[in-house]
Amino acid sequence: MSHDHSDSPEQILTDLLAGNDRHVAQHDESEFDAVRDAQSPPVVSVCCSDSRVSQEGMWDVSEPGQLFTVANIGNRSTVEVDGERVLDGGVAYPVTFTDTGVVAVVGHTGCGAVTAAYEVVTGETELESLPPGVQQDLDSLITMVEEAPVDLGGEKSAVVDRLVEYNVREQCEFVSGETDAAVYGFVYDFHHRYGDQDGRTYLVAAGDGDPADLVGKEHRDAVRSLL
Template identity: 45%
Template sequence: MRDTIVELLAANAEHASEFADRFDDVQDAQHPEAVTVCCSDSRVLQDLVWGNEEPGRLFTCGNIGNRVVQESEAGPVVSGDVLYPLAHTGTEVAVVVGHTGCGAVTATYDELTGGIDEPAGIEHCVSLLADELEAGVEALPDDIDRADAVNHLVEYNVDRQVEFLKESDEVPDDVTVVGVVYDFQDVYTDRRGEVHVVNVDGERDVATLCQEHPETEDRIRRRWSY
């Protein structure tokens, strides 16, 4: 057995010992407070981002590019793994979690500005993002470098995913949808690992968001207004 597996199993044994009594109230049902849609990048510790160690509190979804969209015979629809808790467990909050330096957004930017050569599965995921980001690439400032362009598009991608959820007839009207960016590259501040709110229910103007949500004013910021 590879050392990595041995180490993972050892860590799981510690987890099982620590968490043995934390599943009593959720063995038969779940009612998570929020569904989070994170990029599956290994640097984004999806539950630890929120300090979450409580089984049943968060319904965590992960994919490259923190997408809420999937293709169906009827066209683009809200991904079932995102929709499930909103439709069946009483969850009333959805959080789209982008992150600085996102590889999926980078690949999409490269595809839209010159083309990429990737396996079919990756190209499919990139194509889903490309449909959302094409207008964003066209709107980028002329004098921007590649790294800055990607981080601008990280925000733009979060905005598009929030918009798709808000406009979907499948998502209940009373669901609050928040878009955030997780920063571990000193792009927003020097506090690595901090989450920054960039969008709430489609509103992305910083001044308006601060006025409407003064309790989180110090966590609201954007790099790109368009």
């Protein structure tokens, strides 16, 4: 399904329903039997809600019950409750109630939310000019930018992508301290910032250890860092 702004809402609706027809046709009648009454996904993926980043697509997951997905601008794994930073419910729920043992935090190059937070901190954008909901979502990202050990004075796109990686690492550090799940941090690259393959996810964080120690030789090239 591919559209542009010239397509009418009715045409997009028709295409959505046609896409669901194809989705239904691809499923075996018994495919949901094992997960119809309960779920126990091995992984919860926390990803940016950017339209260019498909969570199921990047991991080549097509079977139901395999991936618990959380999406928001800036791939945030935490939320503030009564002044305290806690795990977002989308992460806390699966690791608490569905025996999910792995958390994957996925940022992406050219992230609009991180860019917006950067622009607020550098004075390029007034926070009050943004929709209230966006202001709230940017709050923790603005703090991240202010505290990041990244020189904000460099070339903008390069600075933003370093902040993207730092945000992933910072999110992973917090989640690791709040849960017994294994936590891995990735950056989805479609700007050739880490390499020359569109859609490659690069492992940038893995708990307190060296990510390279956790992967085989066939995936060593997927372990990289901008920091």
